[in-house]
Each structure stands twice: as C-alpha cells, then as structure tokens.
Amino acid sequence: MQPSAVAVGLVVLGLTAVASAQSADKAKVVDAFGTSQRRIGTAAKWEPVNVGDLLAPATWLKTGANSAVLLALPDKHVMRVGANTTVELKALGKDKAYSFNVAAGKVWSIVNSASKPAKYEIETPSAVAGVQGTLFGVFHDATDDATNVSAAEGQVEVRQGGKKWMVKQGSCTNLKRGMKQDAVVMDQPEHIRVMWKLLREREGWMRGGGEKLDRERVERGLQDFDQRHRAAMMEFWKRRQAAAAKAGQRPGPPRGPGKPNGRR
Numbered sequence: 001m002q003p004s005a006v007a008v009g010l011v012v013l014g015l016t017a018v019a020s021a022q023s024a025d026k027a028k029v030v031d032a033f034g035t036s037q038r039r040i041g042t043a044a045k046w047e048p049v050n051v052g053d054l055l056a057p058a059t060w061l062k063t064g065a066n067s068a069v070l071l072a073l074p075d076k077h078v079m080r081v082g083a084n085t086t087v088e089l090k091a092l093g094k095d096k097a098y099s100f101n102v103a104a105g106k107v108w109s110i111v112n113s114a115s116k117p118a119k120y121e122i123e124t125p126s127a128v129a130g131v132q133g134t135l136f137g138v139f140h141d142a143t144d145d146a147t148n149v150s151a152a153e154g155q156v157e158v159r160q161g162g163k164k165w166m167v168k169q170g171s172c173t174n175l176k177r178g179m180k181q182d183a184v185v186m187d188q189p190e191h192i193r194v195m196w197k198l199l200r201e202r203e204g205w206m207r208g209g210g211e212k213l214d215r216e217r218v219e220r221g222l223q224d225f226d227q228r229h230r231a232a233m234m235e236f237w238k239r240r241q242a243a244a245a246k247a248g249q250r251p252g253p254p255r256g257p258g259k260p261n262g263r264r
Contacts, residue, residue, distance in 0.1 A: 025094045027071040027079070029053040030211040033219075034067025034083065059089045063105070066223075068213050070205060073098065075115035078205050080213070082106035082222065091119075099123070104142035108199065110135050110206075126177035129156075135206075137196075139229070146233060147175045150188055152196045158183060174236055181244075191228035195221070 036049040074093035085105025097119040113133020120131035124140040127147040134154030156167035202214040
C-alpha cells in the first residue's frame with residue numbers, strides 16, 4: 001500500500017460505546033452474518049470468521065456481498081465492517097494505538113473519547129482518518145480510488161498536504177489520491193443522512209445499547225444506499241472533471257452532491 005496523500009482528523013467530546021471486555025491488543029467478533037474470512041498477513045490461507053473469534057494485529061478481514069462483521073475493540077471502541085470490504089487490522093490497542101487499512105469497502109466506527117486513544121487511524125489508498133473520539137464512516141471505492149468521509153457526531157479535520165478542512169457533524173467530504181485543489185465540505189446528501197438514521201434505529205451498537213447487527217432491514221437499506229451513493233459519487237467526480245477542464249486545471253471540486261456548507 002502506497003502512503004496516502006490525504007489525512008483526515010476527527011475530534012469529538014463525550015461519546016461512549018459499549019464493547020465486550022477482551023484480551024488487550026485484539027479485536028473480538030461479537031456479531032457477523034453472511035460470508036466473512038480472515039488471514040494473518042498476505043500469504044496465509046483465508047479462513048472463515050466466527051462469532052467469538054479474537055483477531056490479532058496484522059489480520060486481514062474480508063466480507064462478501066450481503067455480509068457484515070461487528071468488532072469490539074479494547075477500550076470500548078467499536079467497528080462495523082460492511083459488505084464487500086477488505087480491511088487490515090494493523091494495530092489493536094497496544095500502547096493505546098489503533099490502526100486500520102481499508103483497501104476497499106465501508107467501515108463505521110465509534111471511538112470512545114473517554115479512553116483517550118494515543119492514535120486511532122483508518123487508512124485508505126486516498127485518505128487517513130485520525131480520530132480522537134467520534135462516530136464516523138469511511139467508504140472507499142477501489143475502482144475510482146475515491147474516499148468519502150462522513151461524521152455523525154463530532155467534527156472531522158481533513159488534511160491534504162498543507163491544506164485543512166473541518167467536517168462537522170452532519171457533513172461529509174470526498175477525496176481522491178493526488179487531488180491538487182480544495183476539497184468541498186458539504187451537508188450530507190439525503191442518501192447519507194438516511195443511512196445514518198437506519199443504523200441508529202436498527203443496530204444497538206450505535207446507541208451504546210447492544211452488540212447486534214440487523215441483517216434484514218439494515219442490509220436491505222445499505223444495498224439501496226450503495227446504489228445511490230455510487231450514482232452520486234459518479235456525478236460528483238464528473239462535475240469536478242468538467243469544472244477542472246473548463247478552468248484548465250487538474251480536477252477540483254464542483255458543487256454537489258450535497259450543499260457546500262462553508263464549515264472550514
């Protein structure tokens with residue numbers, strides 16, 4: 001994996017999450033459905049994931065279609081791994097540091113600010129999300145090498161080179177590796193707001209009240225979200241390319257989808 005060109009920092013106060021007690025420096029699979037596999041490093045054989053498994057650092061986790069895995073991390077952090085996702089669990093609590101590498105797909109996470117992690121980073125090929133305590137989602141489209149970051153709680157500091165943008169609660173931004181111009185911080189478009197509402201209403205980990213996934217209603221809703229999100233991102237980057245061509249510049253941010261909110 002090449003070093004990312006974008007850094008995303010997220011900060012929030014006062015959010016807690018419920019997670020099972022477990023061995024330090026390991027992630028516990030507290031719920032799962034569909035097809036999911038794991039392996040240590042890149043040379044080992046893929047093996048099935050089962051509820052109750054303890055996953056060590058350097059474990060790769062891969063989910064299939066209509067699948068999800070819920071991970072309880074040390075210090076009461078929680079991560080939901082969505083369908084068609086490949087993620088490496090790089091660091092899992094040693095010295096209060098957490099690091100994940102999302103090669104493709106979607107993850108959601110609650111970071112327990114009370115535990116004050118020394119580091120909580122989610123890396124994609126086009127972004128690094130550095131977290132202090134928040135509820136957020138990172139979605140990476142490996143085909144387009146594009147990442148969407150949205151915050152349901154707290155605020156997100158997005159950095160690229162020497163530039164910074166603040167993404168507050170209810171906002172999102174889109175990034176591509178090697179972007180030269182400013183990113184757009186916008187109000188979350190409807191399909192992202194609907195996605196967050198669905199998770200809040202149907203999955204207890206979002207409310208600190210349980211460790212269960214909702215296979216039926218949530219997965220159907222997320223399938224609809226995937227279709228709408230893909231269409232919205234295609235339109236976003238199409239407009240960005242058109243704006244860049246008109247200005248005679250490398251692709252930069254257009255207006256949409258979503259309404260720019262000026263929260264810098």
